Amino acid sequence: xxxxxxxxxxxxxxxxxxxxxxxxxxxxxxxxxxxxxxxxxxxxxxxxxxxxxxxxxxxxxxxxxxxxxxxxxxxxxxxxxxxxxxxxxxxxxxxxxxxxxxxxxxxxxxxxxxxxxxxxxxxxxxxxxxxxxxxxxxxxxxxxxxxxxxxxxxxxxxxxxxxxxxxxxxxxxxxxxxxxxxxxxxxxxxxxxxxxxxxxxxxxxxxxxxxxxxxxxxxxxxxxxxxxxxxxxxxxxxxxxxxxxxxxxxxxxxxxxxxxxxxxxxxxxxxxxxxxxxxxxxxxxxxxxxxx
Amino acid sequence: xxxxxxxxxxxxxxxxxxxxxxxxxxxxxxxxxxxxxxxxxxxxxxxxxxxxxxxxxxxxxxxxxxxxxxxxxxxxxxxxxxxxxxxxxxxxxxxxxxxxxxxxxxxxxxxxxxxxxxxxxxxxxxxxxxxxxxxxxxxxxxxxxxxxxxxxxxxxxxxxxxxxxxxxxxxxxxxxxxxxxxxxxxxxxxxxxxxxxxxxxxxxxxxxxxxxxxxxxxxxxxxxxxxxxxxxxxxxxxxxxxxxxxxxxxxx
Numbered sequence: 001x002x003x004x005x006x007x008x009x010x011x012x013x014x015x016x017x018x019x020x021x022x023x024x025x026x027x028x029x030x031x032x033x034x035x036x037x038x039x040x041x042x043x044x045x046x047x048x049x050x051x052x053x054x055x056x057x058x059x060x061x062x063x064x065x066x067x068x069x070x071x072x073x074x075x076x077x078x079x080x081x082x083x084x085x086x087x088x089x090x091x092x093x094x095x096x097x098x099x100x101x102x103x104x105x106x107x108x109x110x111x112x113x114x115x116x117x118x119x120x121x122x123x124x125x126x127x128x129x130x131x132x133x134x135x136x137x138x139x140x141x142x143x144x145x146x147x148x149x150x151x152x153x154x155x156x157x158x159x160x161x162x163x164x165x166x167x168x169x170x171x172x173x174x175x176x177x178x179x180x181x182x183x184x185x186x187x188x189x190x191x192x193x194x195x196x197x198x199x200x201x202x203x204x205x206x207x208x209x210x211x212x213x214x215x216x217x218x219x220x221x222x223x224x225x226x227x228x229x230x231x232x233x234x235x236x237x238x239x240x241x242x243x244x245x246x247x248x249x250x251x252x253x254x255x256x257x258x259x260x261x262x263x264x265x266x267x268x269x270x271x272x273x274x275x276x277x278x279x280x281x282x283x284x285x286x287x288x289x290x291x292x
Numbered sequence: 293x294x295x296x297x298x299x300x301x302x303x304x305x306x307x308x309x310x311x312x313x314x315x316x317x318x319x320x321x322x323x324x325x326x327x328x329x330x331x332x333x334x335x336x337x338x339x340x341x342x343x344x345x346x347x348x349x350x351x352x353x354x355x356x357x358x359x360x361x362x363x364x365x366x367x368x369x370x371x372x373x374x375x376x377x378x379x380x381x382x383x384x385x386x387x388x389x390x391x392x393x394x395x396x397x398x399x400x401x402x403x404x405x406x407x408x409x410x411x412x413x414x415x416x417x418x419x420x421x422x423x424x425x426x427x428x429x430x431x432x433x434x435x436x437x438x439x440x441x442x443x444x445x446x447x448x449x450x451x452x453x454x455x456x457x458x459x460x461x462x463x464x465x466x467x468x469x470x471x472x473x474x475x476x477x478x479x480x481x482x483x484x485x486x487x488x489x490x491x492x493x494x495x496x497x498x499x500x501x502x503x504x505x506x507x508x509x510x511x512x513x514x515x516x517x518x519x520x521x522x523x524x525x526x527x528x529x530x531x532x533x534x535x536x537x538x539x540x541x542x543x544x
Contacts, residue, residue, distance in 0.1 A: 101352060171389035175450070178347060179402035179457055180379030189405060190391060 041266050048263025073237030080146025081210035089157030097165045117155035122215035124152045129219035143233040145221020153206035160202020164195035197283045204279040211272045214241040240268040298323040298491050304358035313339045315515045326492045328506035335512040337495045341463050345381040346374040382454035386466045388446035390438035395430050398438045402457045424452035444475025464494040480505050503527050511535045
């Protein structure tokens with residue numbers, strides 16, 4: 001009984017190989033799917049890309065010309081959403097992890113945040129319309145759109161920030177507090193800097209989502225067409241996701257604008273990846289000295 | 293009463309929720325002495341140490357009764373700011389816990405943030421590191437991360453960091469339990485040196501260490517102070533049988 005039969009060993013080895021193959025296969029399918037989508041977009045979209053395409057406004061009822069106002073609009077909305085979502089999200093996470101006494105109220109707040117993450121984006125759009133556009137009288141504007149997107153990405157940022165704050169060792173907090181440094185200073189000087197890479201990860205996900213969503217900006221910020229650039233945060237803007245939606249469903253000539261649609265999709269994907277890359281580089285830079 | 297007493301505990305009880313961790317503790321700590329707190333795990337010695345700089349209240353649902361008198365005042369009086377207490381009563385932890393900052397910034401962190409007026413920060417950093425006998429090893433790498441130091445060096449850095457606040461009392465919670473014998477010997481020498489200027493209260497699991505470095509020893513068991521006396525007496529002819537059983541290794 002002590003000796004394992006050669007055939008048993010062989011069977012175990014076979015089993016192992018089989019499971020490795022399955023896991024590899026799963027990873028491969030995901031990579032292929034992503035690669036396929038991106039390749040498809042590039043193949044169909046690259047012909048539309050030119051300097052004029054990204055620097056000029058649309059012409060001839062959007063069947064020709066560029067998409068510059070939409071690019072700019074998406075950048076404004078994304079930056080706006082992050083400027084609202086990040087401070088609010090990080091502040092909430094600090095309260096939840098560092099200050100709040102863990103109890104029923106906090107559990108309720110957490111459930112609320114998780115529910116918020118599951119709310120369909122069109123509901124955020126309608127909320128933005130009712131709350132920011134109508135009640136606050138912001139109108140359809142960069143401000144209303146940024147606020148709506150900011151709330152949309154809030155759960156993501158809070159979740160990532162909470163995890164990041166919790167991952168900072170308790171011993172750092174103790175060391176600082178034991179020196180007679182106040183809790184507030186300890187959080188700002190020790191906890192937050194060490195949690196920043198993790199918080200950035202949450203923001204990266206948030207940025208991707210904010211830049212790509214159509215439904216939340218449909219009623220709150222996006223213009224069907226405007227050739228003039230926004231003069232203030234109370235102006236409407238064009239935005240890439242909405243522009244794609246418009247061209248593909250309600251444009252003046254859907255077939256004719258196909259290349260422009262693909263080109264716009266390519267620009268949107270490139271923009272999101274570009275913003276993500278910047279955040280990833282910053283994060284890698286900050287992680288260099290992290291070692292505990 | 294003696295003028296050389298720095299902290300007085302009067303009828304101190306401490307609770308974690310419903311569990312009583314310390315029962316009716318009465319003891320006085322002497323100035324410029326090394327006092328060792330010994331006893332088996334869970335006897336309350338670390339809890340007592342953390343009561344002295346109000347670190348226990350960072351844990352939810354804890355409660356203190358009785359008086360802990362420092363500078364003629366109960367440090368648990370409602371008008372006392374725990375932050376002020378911690379500036380005067382420094383602490384070194386079981387595991388070295390330097391900040392992920394440079395060696396220099398580890399030392400300057402406390403004085404800078406607590407608003408202690410410092411004329412010459414460089415001098416203070418140098419002085420603190422010299423006091424912790426670390427200066428010669430790190431004087432050329434002050435701007436390197438403290439995380440690159442060895443465990444023993446890190447612990448001496450933590451001591452230097454506490455000393456930079458110029459505390460009256462230094463609390464040490466098993467400061468050598470995570471260190472190798474050579475680093476431990478260095479820390480023990482250091483403690484010998486530091487007691488000229490500071491009052492040191494140290495929790496230790498190591499009986500020989502308590503015997504070597506302390507002037508007075510307090511033995512705790514199940515949240516009670518069993519015996520508290522000169523170290524020599526505790527280790528040669530203790531009054532209580534439990535103490536003798538513990539130091540001779542019969543239990544614990």
